[in-house]
Amino acid sequence: MSAAPQPDRSDGLLHFADELQGVSSVPEAAVPGPELHLVTFGLDREEFGIPIGQVREVIRVTDITRVPQARQHVRGVTNLRGRVLAVVEIRTRMGLPPAEITPRSRIVVVAVHDRILGILVDTVSQVVKVPVQTVAPAPEEVLSANTDYISGVARWNSRLIILLDLEKLLLLPE
Amino acid sequence: MTTGENPFGELIQEYIVECLPLAEQVGDAFVELERRWREGDAGNDLLRQLKGPLHTVKGNSAMMGLTVQQSVAHALEDICAMLASAPTPNEKMAGLLVSGSGLLIELVKNAAGDPDSDRVAQFLKRAASFRAPAPDSAESSAQAERRQTDRRAVNTWSAAGALSSNVIRVDFRRLDAMLEVLGEGMIEQAAVADHYRVLAAKIGATAELADLDRALAAVQKTFKQLEGILMETRLIPISTVFGRFPRLVRELAQARQKQVRVITSGGEIPLDKAVLDRMGEPLVHLLTNAVVHGIETPDERTQAGKGAEGTLILRASSESGRIVIRISDDGRGLDEARILAKAQSLGLEVSATDAAQVHSLIFLPGFSTAEQVSQLAGRGVGLDVVSNTIHELGGTIEVESRAGRGVTFTLGLPLTLAIIRSLIVEVDRERFAVPMNHVAATVRTEPDTIHSVNQKGVALWRGSPIHVSDGGALLGTAAAANPSRRFYVVISMGNRRRGILVDRLIGHQDIVVKSLDPTLGRPEVVSGTTILGDGRVACILDSVRLLEQRMSA
Amino acid sequence: MPNSFLVVDDSKLHHQIYTIVFAKSVLAGAAVRYATDGQEGYDLLKAHPELTMVFLDLNMPVMNGLELLERRRAEKLNLHVPIVLVTTEGTPEDEARGRAAGAWDYLRKPFKPADVERVIARALAQAAPRSA
Numbered sequence: 001m002s003a004a005p006q007p008d009r010s011d012g013l014l015h016f017a018d019e020l021q022g023v024s025s026v027p028e029a030a031v032p033g034p035e036l037h038l039v040t041f042g043l044d045r046e047e048f049g050i051p052i053g054q055v056r057e058v059i060r061v062t063d064i065t066r067v068p069q070a071r072q073h074v075r076g077v078t079n080l081r082g083r084v085l086a087v088v089e090i091r092t093r094m095g096l097p098p099a100e101i102t103p104r105s106r107i108v109v110v111a112v113h114d115r116i117l118g119i120l121v122d123t124v125s126q127v128v129k130v131p132v133q134t135v136a137p138a139p140e141e142v143l144s145a146n147t148d149y150i151s152g153v154a155r156w157n158s159r160l161i162i163l164l165d166l167e168k169l170l171l172l173p174e
Numbered sequence: 175m176t177t178g179e180n181p182f183g184e185l186i187q188e189y190i191v192e193c194l195p196l197a198e199q200v201g202d203a204f205v206e207l208e209r210r211w212r213e214g215d216a217g218n219d220l221l222r223q224l225k226g227p228l229h230t231v232k233g234n235s236a237m238m239g240l241t242v243q244q245s246v247a248h249a250l251e252d253i254c255a256m257l258a259s260a261p262t263p264n265e266k267m268a269g270l271l272v273s274g275s276g277l278l279i280e281l282v283k284n285a286a287g288d289p290d291s292d293r294v295a296q297f298l299k300r301a302a303s304f305r306a307p308a309p310d311s312a313e314s315s316a317q318a319e320r321r322q323t324d325r326r327a328v329n330t331w332s333a334a335g336a337l338s339s340n341v342i343r344v345d346f347r348r349l350d351a352m353l354e355v356l357g358e359g360m361i362e363q364a365a366v367a368d369h370y371r372v373l374a375a376k377i378g379a380t381a382e383l384a385d386l387d388r389a390l391a392a393v394q395k396t397f398k399q400l401e402g403i404l405m406e407t408r409l410i411p412i413s414t415v416f417g418r419f420p421r422l423v424r425e426l427a428q429a430r431q432k433q434v435r436v437i438t439s440g441g442e443i444p445l446d447k448a449v450l451d452r453m454g455e456p457l458v459h460l461l462t463n464a465v466v467h468g469i470e471t472p473d474e475r476t477q478a479g480k481g482a483e484g485t486l487i488l489r490a491s492s493e494s495g496r497i498v499i500r501i502s503d504d505g506r507g508l509d510e511a512r513i514l515a516k517a518q519s520l521g522l523e524v525s526a527t528d529a530a531q532v533h534s535l536i537f538l539p540g541f542s543t544a545e546q547v548s549q550l551a552g553r554g555v556g557l558d559v560v561s562n563t564i565h566e567l568g569g570t571i572e573v574e575s576r577a578g579r580g581v582t583f584t585l586g587l588p589l590t591l592a593i594i595r596s597l598i599v600e601v602d603r604e605r606f607a608v609p610m611n612h613v614a615a616t617v618r619t620e621p622d623t624i625h626s627v628n629q630k631g632v633a634l635w636r637g638s639p640i641h642v643s644d645g646g647a648l649l650g651t652a653a654a655a656n657p658s659r660r661f662y663v664v665i666s667m668g669n670r671r672r673g674i675l676v677d678r679l680i681g682h683q684d685i686v687v688k689s690l691d692p693t694l695g696r697p698e699v700v701s702g703t704t705i706l707g708d709g710r711v712a713c714i715l716d717s718v719r720l721l722e723q724r725m726s727a
Numbered sequence: 728m729p730n731s732f733l734v735v736d737d738s739k740l741h742h743q744i745y746t747i748v749f750a751k752s753v754l755a756g757a758a759v760r761y762a763t764d765g766q767e768g769y770d771l772l773k774a775h776p777e778l779t780m781v782f783l784d785l786n787m788p789v790m791n792g793l794e795l796l797e798r799r800r801a802e803k804l805n806l807h808v809p810i811v812l813v814t815t816e817g818t819p820e821d822e823a824r825g826r827a828a829g830a831w832d833y834l835r836k837p838f839k840p841a842d843v844e845r846v847i848a849r850a851l852a853q854a855a856p857r858s859a
Binding site for chain 3: 182184185188189193226229230232233236237239
């Protein structure tokens with residue numbers, strides 16, 4: 001693996017994938033071994049992944065009721081078969097503007113510790129099996145004090161999947 | 175023995191030297207844990223400490239090819255992890271852990287020889303039955319929620335009349351599950367009723383629709399009946415909590431050379447177990463306060479012309495859909511001077527002439543007067559915590575005091591936490607539920623009924639002026655203040671009232687209360703959420719908090 | 728230049744295990760150093776940029792393997808030295824976490840001497856060890 005490309009200080013996270021277009025990832029055939037089973041979803045132009053073990057289901061977006069004085073980044077609550085599910089807007093958590101709900105928007109229902117909540121995403125890509133050996137630390141220019149919820153990246157099949165640490169991501173400020 | 179084929183077999187003595195002290199450490203810790211459990215302490219710190227040693231023994235055993243030792247250590251490690259997140263302290267579990275560690279110690283000691291496979295198999299079998307299934311995508315959300323309430327309900331439920339053959343013991347969690355399913359059923363039923371209405375509006379009156387209407391009404395009636403029955407099963411007479419107080423008070427009094435007698439009444443009044451479980455601590459605290467600070471020593475009392483023995487009265491009664499618990503003592507009453515001094519030192523503005531206001535200050539944080547370092551009180555819980563607990567349950571607490579004569583705390587509790595009657599209102603297209611137990615009235619806003627006094631809205635209601643706030647401003651909806659809102663809802667508690675302006679009154683509904691998800695943080699204006707007939711979620715207004723707030727808008 | 732290895736593990740038994748594993752290498756002139764906790768391991772890593780490979784146990788008190796890796800990444804210390812994370816924990820998620828923190832490879836317990844030899848051979852074959 002060659003070294004990471006020249007750091008671009010301007011936009012960090014969001015334009016990172018663009019820069020990496022030219023860098024080859026580990027060729028598929030040469031990578032045996034255990035695999036990471038991920039649910040991948042999109043926010044803006046980036047692709048993110050979380051372990052499938054933490055995902056309970058993916059649902060379409062119906063009504064999200066705003067909750068007054070709720071914590072930052074909580075978009076509201078929604079009805080999941082009789083259960084009131086809190087919905088977190090990770091876009092705002094990552095410094096992006098709030099999502100405009102489209103027919104492709106989805107809520108990824110996750111279980112973290114003993115809490116169940118939903119994550120609002122722009123699109124859900126697919127479930128992928130990524131060889132663990134393709135996992136690497138997130139490059140410097142992507143990391144900052146505010147992005148401790150990024151646990152690494154997986155470069156595979158010319159895709160860059162940004163791995164999220166759900167526990168850290170859902171540690172919301174008051 | 176497998177170490178023969180193991181490349182590290184020659185290190186067997188080093189293995190024992192390293193792992194035996196660890197196994198013994200684990201054994202000692204489990205014995206200590208058993209003792210702690212008996213005292214009601216979950217012992218989480220002990221469980222955390224055990225993670226390292228067990229993990230090391232497991233890993234070392236694996237490296238040496240000692241699969242038996244590895245399995246036993248692994249089983250114990252798993253159980254400890256399970257207990258750390260979902261404590262279930264009980265005799266059987268403690269016994270399992272102690273015998274498991276004893277087994278591990280012996281296995282490590284005799285690692286060079288053959289293990290007692292029968293004993294090992296037996297232990298592993300017992301251990302397997304205690305391990306919770308690993309959470310996976312198939313686990314129902316109901317289970318996860320139940321485990322949360324479990325953590326509170328560590329007390330076993332003692333059924334009244336257990337000797338009678340008509341009584342069976344039912345795990346309280348089953349009742350909770352039944353209630354949850356019923357709640358969902360009621361939501362679905364409300365949805366069906368909604369669909370019916372839409373359909374009826376579309377196709378107009380027909381005979382078939384009339385039949386459907388009747389059938390729906392019958393279903394609703396059945397649900398209500400079932401709800402009633404289930405609610406009753408959750409009810410437990412207050413005497414189960416009152417019962418331990420006379421002894422507690424006697425101990426407290428003796429420790430302070432005071433004489434106090436306890437009179438209880440209304441023990442037969444039933445209360446929802448969920449409420450009762452949480453009421454124990456606040457009640458103990460109030461009683462402790464009464465004995466420690468309220469009631470004087472026999473000398474002081476005789477000098478004041480009272481009998482040497484003080485009296486504590488605990489009265490429970492049922493009043494208009496609520497349970498009222500009064501705790502009265504005939505002691506010295508609240509020390510108003512001290513309260514005022516404390517208020518001043520905290521920078522609060524208080525009118526010294528308004529006795530009720532002065533008295534209610536004791537519920538604020540920082541007002542733990544009279545040195546809350548009482549040893550018997552143990553954790554030194556302030557009255558503000560008591561007040562919070564009661565409010566979280568949807569209840570109210572008030573205090574009356576007469577100098578030299580005594581103090582009375584009046585607690586109002588909802589009969590049940592789960593299903594309450596509410597008024598559904600709409601503000602800027604957002605709907606909210608206002609529990610009926612605090613709704614005094616709904617008033618149509620006539621022009622010029624709301625006046626601005628010091629930039630706050632004021633209206634005359636039943637002859638008295640009350641503050642009227644804009645619902646939008648209060649709840650952060652789209653329009654911060656809309657003077658043309660058509661109604662206001664008067665909420666009240668005790669002698670406090672305020673009005674909240676809303677756009678529409680949708681109707682009354684029995685709603686299933688869902689407590690606020692901790693992910694949401696700590697909103698102050700809403701106390702929970704519910705699912706309305708159309709499937710959308712609505713927030714439940716926290717009337718109690720709103721009535722306690724200083725009026726700012 | 729002869730190979731040199733660093734073992735960071737709080738288990739004395741494992742130190743003995745590694746002496747057996749490295750017996751042949753030591754005969755061929757390799758140097759093996761041992762640390763009993765993360766802090767000591769970090770100091771040794773700092774002092775020896777010529778290390779061929781580090782074998783790092785995950786579960787140690789005070790500073791565990793993951794913390795050491797993260798600290799190394801933050802301080803950019805000798806990132807060219809391949810560090811192999813050693814542990815019984817084995818889900819793909821655990822492994823991903825280790826690699827994301829900068830582990831060059833992941834060795835699951837129980838392992839045999841041959842497993843270690845294979846990892847070392849791979850590192851040596853990659854003429855330029857991968858940068859984190």
